[in-house]
Amino acid sequence: MTTTLGPLPTDRLRRWAARIGESIATPLVPSDYLDLIDPLRTTAKLRGRIVEIRPETRDAVTVVITPGRSWKGHIPGQYVRIGVDVDGVRLWRTYSLTSETTTRDISITVKAIDGGKVSNYLVRRATPGTVVQLEQATGDFTLNTGTEKALFVTAGSGITPVMGMLRNHLDQLDDVIVVHSSPTKSDAIFGGELRMLARARHGKIRLIERHTTIDGRLTPEELEELVPDYADRETWACGPGAFLDALEEHWDDASRLHTERFRTSVAVTGDGGAVTFARSGKTVEADGSQSLLDAGEEAGVIMPSGCRIGICHGCVVPLREGTVRDLRDGQITSAAPGDGVLIQTCISAASGPCDIEL
Numbered sequence: 001m002t003t004t005l006g007p008l009p010t011d012r013l014r015r016w017a018a019r020i021g022e023s024i025a026t027p028l029v030p031s032d033y034l035d036l037i038d039p040l041r042t043t044a045k046l047r048g049r050i051v052e053i054r055p056e057t058r059d060a061v062t063v064v065i066t067p068g069r070s071w072k073g074h075i076p077g078q079y080v081r082i083g084v085d086v087d088g089v090r091l092w093r094t095y096s097l098t099s100e101t102t103t104r105d106i107s108i109t110v111k112a113i114d115g116g117k118v119s120n121y122l123v124r125r126a127t128p129g130t131v132v133q134l135e136q137a138t139g140d141f142t143l144n145t146g147t148e149k150a151l152f153v154t155a156g157s158g159i160t161p162v163m164g165m166l167r168n169h170l171d172q173l174d175d176v177i178v179v180h181s182s183p184t185k186s187d188a189i190f191g192g193e194l195r196m197l198a199r200a201r202h203g204k205i206r207l208i209e210r211h212t213t214i215d216g217r218l219t220p221e222e223l224e225e226l227v228p229d230y231a232d233r234e235t236w237a238c239g240p241g242a243f244l245d246a247l248e249e250h251w252d253d254a255s256r257l258h259t260e261r262f263r264t265s266v267a268v269t270g271d272g273g274a275v276t277f278a279r280s281g282k283t284v285e286a287d288g289s290q291s292l293l294d295a296g297e298e299a300g301v302i303m304p305s306g307c308r309i310g311i312c313h314g315c316v317v318p319l320r321e322g323t324v325r326d327l328r329d330g331q332i333t334s335a336a337p338g339d340g341v342l343i344q345t346c347i348s349a350a351s352g353p354c355d356i357e358l
């Protein structure tokens with residue numbers, strides 16, 4: 001449940017009264033009343049309250065959140081799963097933390113993508129006061145201790161985890177090159193802050209900006225020209241999957257290249273088929289490149305989810321019958337009636353008819 005607390009006490013009272021009215025029809029348990037009064041209390045499920053939404057570019061904002069008292073903090077570069085209610089449906093997505101670790105509030109920076117449910121909600125509709133669901137921070141896209149010579153290669157919203165590292169580890173980094181790609185100069189998220197850092201820390205931080213509308217998409221070969229000593233640097237890269245795949249292929253020493261992906265790279269597509277969501281009573285035709293998670297959501301089925309890229313296991317459900325294919329490597333999983341084999345819907349596509357326990 002996303003609860004929005006308006007700025008005026010009268011509004012708040014009206015909403016509380018409405019909630020209590022609702023409770024006559026739907027009995028509340030004591031914790032529901034406590035949620036109305038103090039949704040961020042230590043014993044409640046971890047939540048946060050949006051306290052500020054700051055524009056970064058024409059389609060990206062920074063959302064500042066006061067987390068509940070059980071928030072355990074984060075390591076720069078990590079991400080948080082956040083649950084928001086969009087048009088009455090709870091949707092979970094993952095966002096890198098961009099805030100300094102010393103502040104009580106945390107921040108994420110979200111870029112609206114075409115047709116994106118949560119990103120557009122956060123960029124265009126969410127307001128300060130909105131209460132969101134949170135999970136503890138996680139992820140291993142973090143700086144190694146002792147790194148002095150670093151290369152960050154980012155594109156679009158891929159700058160977010162790197163900004164988290166730069167804001168927190170500046171004193172540790174003596175020789176940093178940031179290569180950042182965006183469609184234009186004004187589309188560069190944190191462009192102003194990065195340019196200011198490069199000026200203020202001249203000799204320690206070098207910023208190389210690429211604007212794809214003029215320069216085209218960056219290739220590993222061009223990166224090598226821009227940063228001739230790239231192989232001597234510990235590198236963190238975040239951007240489109242195809243670009244990260246190309247970097248991974250190009251890098252001789254894979255242990256010195258760290259990548260963070262915001263979506264699954266679809267490597268193999270299958271046959272597709274009719275997907276039945278047994279408990280919801282819905283059947284949809286899904287093609288072999290569409291995840292079962294996307295197919296279910298499109299059909300209006302309430303699908304559990306999290307990172308949507310196969311990391312968190314927040315989307316695991318039983319496959320009652322049928323065959324699915326892992327979009328990352330083509331691996332096939334089959335279930336005979338009654339098997340209830342567990343599958344991750346975010347990285348599985350139908351390979352023939354299948355029946356999901358949802």
Ligand SMILES: Cc1cc2nc3c(=O)[nH]c(=O)nc-3n(C[C@H](O)[C@H](O)[C@H](O)COP(=O)(O)OP(=O)(O)OC[C@H]3O[C@@H](n4cnc5c(N)ncnc54)[C@H](O)[C@@H]3O)c2cc1C
Pocket residue numbers: 079093094095096097108109110111112113114115116117118119120157160161260261262263307308309
């Ligand atoms: C570890 C991790 C960290 C992330 N950090 C950030 C971050 O800091 N800032 C940020 O803006 N996003 C970040 N993301 C991406 C974010 O979790 C969502 O995937 C993104 O906001 C889209 O969600 P949506 O609900 O708007 O789109 P959906 O409604 O889920 O999807 C709408 C359409 O867009 C496509 N799509 C989904 N995700 C993307 C994407 N990332 N790029 C392009 N097309 C997409 C879908 O295939 C679908 O066709 C991160 C993801 C991961 C896994």
Ligand code: FES
Pocket residue numbers: 305306307308309310311312313314315316344345346347
């Ligand atoms: S949603 Fe995270 S593994 Fe599927």
